[in-house]
Amino acid sequence: MRPIKAIIMRNLMKFVRDRMxxxxxxxxxxLFLFIFSFATKSIGINLAHPMNYxxxxxxxxxxxxxxxxxxxxxxxxISSGFMKEILVAPIARWQIATGQVVSSMIxxxxxxxxxxxxxIFIGLDVDFxxxxxxxxxxxxxxxxxxxxxxxxxxxxxxxxxxxxxVTLLVLPLTFLSGAYIPTMALPKMVAPIVYxxxxxxxxxxxxxxxxxxxxxxxxxxxxxxxxxxINGFIMTPAIGVVLIMAMGAxxxxxxxxxxxxxxxxxxxxxxRGRR
Amino acid sequence: MTNKSIEVVNFTxxxxxxxxxxxxxxxxxxxxVFAFLGPNGAGKSTTINTLCTIQExxxxxxRINGNDVTHQKDSVRKDIGIVFQESTLDGKLTVDENLRLHxxxxxxxxxxxxxxxxxxxxxxxxxxxxxxxxxxxxxxxxRRVEIARGVVHFPKILFLDEPTTGLDPQTRAxxxxxxxxxxxxxxxxxxxxxxYMDEAEICNKVAxxxxxxxxxxxxxxxxxxxxxxxxxxxxxxxGDDFAKYITEHKLTYQRxxxxxxVHVTTIEDVLEITSLFRExxxxxxxxxxTLNEVFxxxxxKEIRE
Numbered sequence: 388m389r390p391i392k393a394i395i396m397r398n399l400m401k402f403v404r405d406r407m408x409x410x411x412x413x414x415x416x417x418l419f420l421f422i423f424s425f426a427t428k429s430i431g432i433n434l435a436h437p438m439n440y441x442x443x444x445x446x447x448x449x450x451x452x453x454x455x456x457x458x459x460x461x462x463x464x465i466s467s468g469f470m471k472e473i474l475v476a477p478i479a480r481w482q483i484a485t486g487q488v489v490s491s492m493i494x495x496x497x498x499x500x501x502x503x504x505x506x507i508f509i510g511l512d513v514d515f516x517x518x519x520x521x522x523x524x525x526x527x528x529x530x531x532x533x534x535x536x537x538x539x540x541x542x543x544x545x546x547x548x549x550x551x552x553v554t555l556l557v558l559p560l561t562f563l564s565g566a567y568i569p570t571m572a573l574p575k576m577v578a579p580i581v582y583x584x585x586x587x588x589x590x591x592x593x594x595x596x597x598x599x600x601x602x603x604x605x606x607x608x609x610x611x612x613x614x615x616x617i618n619g620f621i622m623t624p625a626i627g628v629v630l631i632m633a634m635g636a637x638x639x640x641x642x643x644x645x646x647x648x649x650x651x652x653x654x655x656x657x658x659r660g661r662r
Numbered sequence: 663m664t665n666k667s668i669e670v671v672n673f674t675x676x677x678x679x680x681x682x683x684x685x686x687x688x689x690x691x692x693x694x695v696f697a698f699l700g701p702n703g704a705g706k707s708t709t710i711n712t713l714c715t716i717q718e719x720x721x722x723x724x725r726i727n728g729n730d731v732t733h734q735k736d737s738v739r740k741d742i743g744i745v746f747q748e749s750t751l752d753g754k755l756t757v758d759e760n761l762r763l764h765x766x767x768x769x770x771x772x773x774x775x776x777x778x779x780x781x782x783x784x785x786x787x788x789x790x791x792x793x794x795x796x797x798x799x800x801x802x803x804x805r806r807v808e809i810a811r812g813v814v815h816f817p818k819i820l821f822l823d824e825p826t827t828g829l830d831p832q833t834r835a836x837x838x839x840x841x842x843x844x845x846x847x848x849x850x851x852x853x854x855x856x857x858y859m860d861e862a863e864i865c866n867k868v869a870x871x872x873x874x875x876x877x878x879x880x881x882x883x884x885x886x887x888x889x890x891x892x893x894x895x896x897x898x899x900x901g902d903d904f905a906k907y908i909t910e911h912k913l914t915y916q917r918x919x920x921x922x923x924v925h926v927t928t929i930e931d932v933l934e935i936t937s938l939f940r941e942x943x944x945x946x947x948x949x950x951x952t953l954n955e956v957f958x959x960x961x962x963k964e965i966r967e
Contacts, residue, residue: 393766401754468750472811475714476767477739 394486458536588627890951
């Protein structure tokens with residue numbers, strides 16, 4: 388346990404010292420809130436609390452994006468050489484992966500929490516039970532997408548490529564997830580992508596919890612874009628959560644496998660002229 | 663019988679069709695200092711990377727303290743400390759935090775961490791810089807932090823991959839003082855690669871690798887006996903007698919009036935000559951053969967190439 392804890396503490400310490408990163412994520416979230424609050428109003432869909440609807444989407448997107456961005460840090464570690472120090476240490480490879488993923492999860496969840504606090508001032512209603520559920524969901528989303536990010540980082544190996552890949556993934560997936568623009572307002576044409584997009588279910592599950600929708604009927608849930616009728620199959624938020632869990636498990640396993648690969652550090656060796 | 667810290671048998675490493683290391687074998691005795699010399703690209707770092715478990719071998723057997731580097735990675739990792747060619751410190755953390763992290767990774771008992779860090783920093787004269795962020799230090803100081811970190815968990819075997827490259831001569835000398843002090847105190851085995859021949863002189867054994875093959879493996883003095891020559895410049899008033907004597911003893915020489923340059927092989931030759939011609943010697947100068955000559959004789963090039 389000690390090495391895992393050490394890796395987590397190191398990453399958290401670096402996050403706390405790097406205030407610019409925190410500042411820009413929060414600035415981004417604020418900007419999205421500002422821009423899309425106009426969009427949501429003008430689309431003219433009947434939502435009980437459009438602002439709350441939007442902010443819950445922004446919270447979970449912040450968690451998602453932060454998770455992916457955090458994985459950049461392992462690329463920095465590879466290029467700064469520090470990854471070598473970790474790789475030659477007598478630490479089980481699953482412990483290294485766990486330390487990286489868990490620290491990324493904690494950072495993402497913390498950033499999500501900050502936006503929740505902002506949301507409470509705007510009118511988001513959070514009681515104790517729902518608060519706990521929201522944190523649990525943020526942790527789950529953080530774990531899943533940090534694993535995905537770490538896996539992608541370990542296969543791209545270069546930060547320029549990774550950034551490109553992340554931008555390529557993040558932009559369409561976030562806009563087609565209903566987080567900023569409700570899925571009901573999206574053109575019918577993109578529906579298949581919306582249904583295949585894991586972020587759709589991430590967003591809907593989080594909305595279900597944060598907007599206290601547990602007493603609504605399935606029809607009402609579908610009308611507010613929290614459940615989906617896919618050719619007769621009703622995709623409920625609960626199924627969505629299971630899906631995200633499964634996805635997280637798959638990518639975490641892939642990460643551990645990647646870290647067990649001893650030639651993981653070879654990137655560097657090759658660049659230096661195969662000495 | 664002495665114990666072997668490192669055993670390498672028929673080790674080969676290929677990158678695609680390129681053979682970086684070609685069927686090499688050697689071993690290193692416990693508590694000794696072993697130098698691995700070779701021009702750039704000869705396969706030194708490949709060998710180190712494979713020995714410290716971050717690269718897979720293609721063929722052969724490599725053991726650290728009897729543990730196989732492919733199948734017993736964790737036992738191997740516990741026993742070794744490494745100072746890599748390039749920096750592997752976390753620049754954003756302080757000196758102390760870097761060392762502490764290392765202690766956590768290597769499970770140094772909690773109650774001993776402070777004492778060990780103090781010891782390691784004392785060794786490299788950086789006790790006053792504990793709280794400084796690593797990125798604020800000079801290149802030489804970073805190297806010393808790296809060395810302190812390499813030894814803070816008291817490894818049984820210390821790998822030094824060109825530990826002093828890029829350091830000024832004074833820092834280089836200091837770093838070596840620290841390393842040797844530690845080696846004597848803790849009786850650790852040192853595996854060194856270096857560009858500097860004077861660093862190789864202090865080693866117990868030297869192996870020279872070129873194009874992935876070990877081309878020489880011996881003690882520095884035996885290598886010099888085989889591949890380098892010691893010359894004695896002598897000026898004597900009894901030039902003809904001297905020339906006759908040298909020829910009788912089958913030593914090669916160059917003569918210029920009363921001055922001779924004689925190639926000597928043993929110290930006995932020198933003693934005999936000087937005692938015989940004692941009263942006639944006007945000037946004498948002895949140049950010992952260097953490992954650099956050995957290196958050039960074997961690989962046909964300067965190590966700096």
